[in-house]
Amino acid sequence: MALPAILTNAKPAAATWRALGLLAILLIVLFVFSGRVSMVQVMDNARQAAPLGLIALGQALILLMGRLDLSVGATAGLANVVLAASFAGNMDNMATALAITVFFGLLVGLANGILVVVLRIPAFLATLATSLVIAGAILVYTGGSPGGSIPAGFRVITEGWLFGILPWSVVIWTACSLILLVFVHYSLKGRKMLLSGANARAAQRNGIAADRMVIFSFVLASFMATLGGILLSSITGMASIGIADTYTVDSIAAAVIGGALFSGGVFLPAGVAAGSLILFFLQSLLYVLSLPPAARFVLQGSIIVIALALSNFKKDR
Amino acid sequence: MASLKPANHSPTLIAVSGLSKSFGRNIVLQDVSFSLGRGEVLALVGENGAGKSTLMNILSGNLSHDAGDIRLKDATYKPSSPADAARNGVAIAHQETAVMPDLTVAENVFFGREPRNALGMIRQRQLHSDFTQLAASLGFDLDGRKLGRHLSAAERQLVEIAGAISAKPDILILDEPTASLSSEAAHSVIRLMEQLKAQGTSIIFISHRMGEIMEAADRVVVLKDGALTLAAARGEFSEDDLIHAMVGRKLENIFPARPARENAPVRFSVRGGTNENLPEIGFAVRRGEVLGIAGLEGQGQKPLADALCGMAPFRSGTIELDGEALKLKSPAAAIAAGIASIPDDRKHDGLALSLPIRLNMSLFAITERAKGGFLPLAYERDFVEGARERFSIRSTDMEQPVGELSGGNQQKVVFARWLAHEPKLLVLYEPTKGVDVQSKSEIYHLVDELSQKGVSVILISSDLMELIGLSDRILALYEGRITGEIARSEFSEEKIMRYAAGLPGKRQAEGMEAAHV
Known part of the structure; x- marks a missing residue:
């Protein structure tokens, strides 16, 4: 009650605490089995989790609107191919390369938004269709062997560390999380998104342009997927086909572990971050336990079940 | 008894x-x-x-x-x-809305009792010959292969009835x-019953x-x-x-005592308002007047409420607010003009049930006060706390999801949202549906208070007690048209019901009724 209004508004939800708790448990398990978990190791995992973290943030925005975006993986892959091709390994091309990449990303988001709002196609079908179109277009354009590369100078964004303790990609990820947190929970437009995400009909009746909010969320999600694709490109340094395909499902998993609901109206960036990190530390755990990589899916599925079971358990009480 | x-x-x-x-x-x-x-x-x-x-x-x-x-x-x-009832010879035909849009007429009629072959698949030919036979015996002229979604309301009703009859109850x-x-289509149903x-x-x-x-x-x-x-x-x-x-019942003492207001200037009027669900509607509300709109279920109340709040606008006609012509093309336009509306279905049309009371209540307040696109959070808290006290909303705090509140408290949240700035016209559609008596009374007194300040109120309700207790004048709605007007001095439930049942002709009986009330 004594909390100032500005804090009440950003008070972490129970779901955020649950996700952070799961993450903590995972780190403890990792520590017990490997005997050592250093800060550098944690940060290095976070560095590699950043592309997923950004893509999952976009997915969380779509889930906030009560929809699903099955094209985020393809959009990140598109960013990878376009960025490498337009960079062509030359640092001088940076501005154009980034501009072209972001342009394509925004285009995908706009297409998704229009399919969903104007043509009234259910979001998961519309975005599934766009993802197929993107994958096909990439194959046609590249003939199956995409060219170009990311110059070493640019790859600092994922390979470099700020003061040697904080990877730049983690800085970017944190900044994006904070910006979106402030946008959704502290701006008028964000508030309108929350209201239309939780109940589009009621929002519309109260004068909110709920449809426009949906289009906007798809554009924003594609932008985040493009950012994720750019970081991913920086990590690999080159273009490859289908590099981000698994990110579609992973982004949904990360957002849901982080407390997002399919029914909409929830946006918890800290939870999404925790969800993304959980998926990455799971992989580390597999190495430590020397389990086959395929076991990752089993563990991932189990974590989703645990996260959702915990939230339902709380509700029933 | x-x-x-x-x-x-x-x-x-x-x-x-x-x-x-x-x-x-x-x-x-x-x-x-x-x-x-x-x-x-x-x-x-x-x-x-x-x-x-x-x-x-x-x-x-x-x-x-x-x-x-x-x-x-x-x-x-x-x-x-229901299957046990059917075995005993009792069958029910639901309202026409139960017809499945993607099944054909014949499939709808024999739903669950379709003739099937050894593989469990529907024998379409048998189905249609059964249907033709049934349709002939009932004397109706419907194509068995037409899809449910292409039927008129009357046809859908006939399909529902035929479905029940096919069980030979x-x-x-x-x-x-x-x-x-419509009364014409209703007649064909009555003939079928005979x-x-x-x-x-x-x-x-x-x-x-x-x-x-x-x-x-x-x-x-x-x-x-x-x-x-x-x-x-x-x-x-x-x-x-x-x-x-x-x-036959008595009015309880839950209504405010309202002075008559007959000489105030007209604030809001609709002339010749039509759209696909409203044949033609016209009425006027005075400043500070509570205009009741009575009617049996489904006589155009929802289309009227939707038109007034901009959700399903009038296609033609003239709307005037304080002497100025107005187009209510969208909810945003209606809100901007100063028209507040309380929907009948607050769970779907009014509230985001999963979100806190605060977020549900503050929309219009924060829209006005937002600076540089950012939320005025301190102001929001004050507004919400003030509204909570004023309406005595019972909740743990203002961060509680609004879906956890009782119907009455939920409705108060919907009302409170509009208090950020006083509306010129308040459109209420079944404002006390599913609301406890205590909250009802509080809502009635709030409506009265607003009307005293000059807010015009349109009260669309199926609750006669509420209409009589709160209105200054009552219009009866029948098949999407205004079929009668009753002044406050002549209010009686019998008279309202008579108009609402589409019996406007009995002018000579009215005097007597007014006398015995």
């Missing part, structure tokens, strides 16, 4: 005695008794919430009764499911078969329309608040008896 005289012309088919049913502490049927003979038509009459649907659901096997006895063909009848129950039909009756089928039908009850019913059963207030055979009841049995 009135009792039914023993049938003198046909043997009793079903006899209900002392039937009672309650949901928790809520008694919905109390000691109801009546009987129906073979080949007779019984009209089941009552206001919304009187217990008609419960009674019907008990007879058709959807609900079981707590006490009492039903005897069908001289055997105890207590169906365990002894007793056919019709749930408001004419509610959504034909079935001639074939020996007994019919129980629910209706709000006095005309067709008087025309078609051999017997009537009137329910009010779950109790039987009238059971009579043809010739033993008049329209006035029915209306009196439906509404």
Whole structure:
């Protein structure tokens, strides 16, 4: 009650605490089995989790609107191919390369938004269709062997560390999380998104342009997927086909572990971050336990079940 | 309690005695008794919430009764499911909305009883020949291959009835078969009922329309608040008896005392307002006036409320607010013009149930005060806390999801949202549906308070008590048109019901009614 209004508004939800708790448990398990978990190791995992973290943030925005975006993986892959091709390994091309990449990303988001709002196609079908179109277009354009590369100078964004303790990609990820947190929970437009995400009909009746909010969320999600694709490109340094395909499902998993609901109206960036990190530390755990990589899916599925079971358990009480 | 005289012309088919049913502490049927003979038509009459649907659901096997006895063909009848009821010869035709849009007419009619081959697949040819036979015997002219979604409301109703008839029941129950039909289409349903009756089928039908009850019913059963207030055979009841049995009750002291206001200037008017659901509507509201709009279910209340709040705008006509022409093209336009509206379905149209009270309540307040696109959070808190005190909203705090509140408190949140700036016109559509008496009274006093300040109010309601207690003037809505106007000095439930039932002609009787109220 004594909390100032500005804090009440950003008070972490129970779901955020649950996700952070799961993450903590995972780190403890990792520590017990490997005997050592250093800060550098944690940060290095976070560095590699950043592309997923950004893509999952976009997915969380779509889930906030009560929809699903099955094209985020393809959009990140598109960013990878376009960025490498337009960079062509030359640092001088940076501005154009980034501009072209972001342009394509925004285009995908706009297409998704229009399919969903104007043509009234259910979001998961519309975005599934766009993802197929993107994958096909990439194959046609590249003939199956995409060219170009990311110059070493640019790859600092994922390979470099700020003061040697904080990877730049983690800085970017944190900044994006904070910006979106402030946008959704502290701006008028964000508030309108929350209201239309939780109940589009009621929002519309109260004068909110709920449809426009949906289009906007798809554009924003594609932008985040493009950012994720750019970081991913920086990590690999080159273009490859289908590099981000698994990110579609992973982004949904990360957002849901982080407390997002399919029914909409929830946006918890800290939870999404925790969800993304959980998926990455799971992989580390597999190495430590020397389990086959395929076991990752089993563990991932189990974590989703645990996260959702915990939230339902709380509700029933 | 009135009792039914023993049938003198046909043997009793079903006899209900002392039937009672309650949901928790809520008694919905109390000691109801009546009987129906073979080949007779019984009209089941009552206001919304009187217990008609419960009674019907008990007879058709959807609900079981707590006490009492039903005897069908001289055997105890207590169906365990609709299928069990059907085996005993009792079939129900629901309202036309139950027709499935993507099935054909024939598939809808025989739904669940389709002729099937050894593999369990529907034998389409057999299905259609069965349908043709049935349609011929009923004398209706419908293409069995037409999809449900391409049917008119009347056709859908006929499909529902045909579906029930195809089971060849002894007793056919019709749930408001004419509610959504024009009077012409309603007539074809009545003719069908007469034909079935001639074939020996007994019919129980629910209706709000006095005309067709008087025309078609051999017997009537009137329910009010779950109790039987009238059971009579043809010739033993008049329209006035029915209306009196439906509404006879006293006003409680939950309404504010309102001074008359007749000389205030007109604030809002609609002339020749039409759209696909409203044939033509026109009315005017004065400054500070509460204009009640009465009507039976489905007479255009929802289209009117939707048009006034900009959700389903008028296609033509003139709208004026404070002398200025206005277009209500969208909810945003209506809000900008100063028209506030409270929807009838607050869970779907009013609130984001999963979000906190604060977020649900503050929308308009923060929209006005936002600086540079950012939320005025301190102001929001003050506004919300102030509204909470003013409305005495009972909740743990303002961060509680609004879906956890009681109906009355939820409705108060919807009202509070509009208090950020006083509207010029307040459109209320069933504002106290599912609201407890205490909250009702608080809402009534708030409406009164706003009208004293000059806010004009349009109160669309099916609650007669509420209309009479709060309105300065009442208009009756019937089939999407205004069919009568009643001044406050002449308010009576009988008079409103008469207009609302589409009986505007009895001018000479009005004086008498006003006198006896």
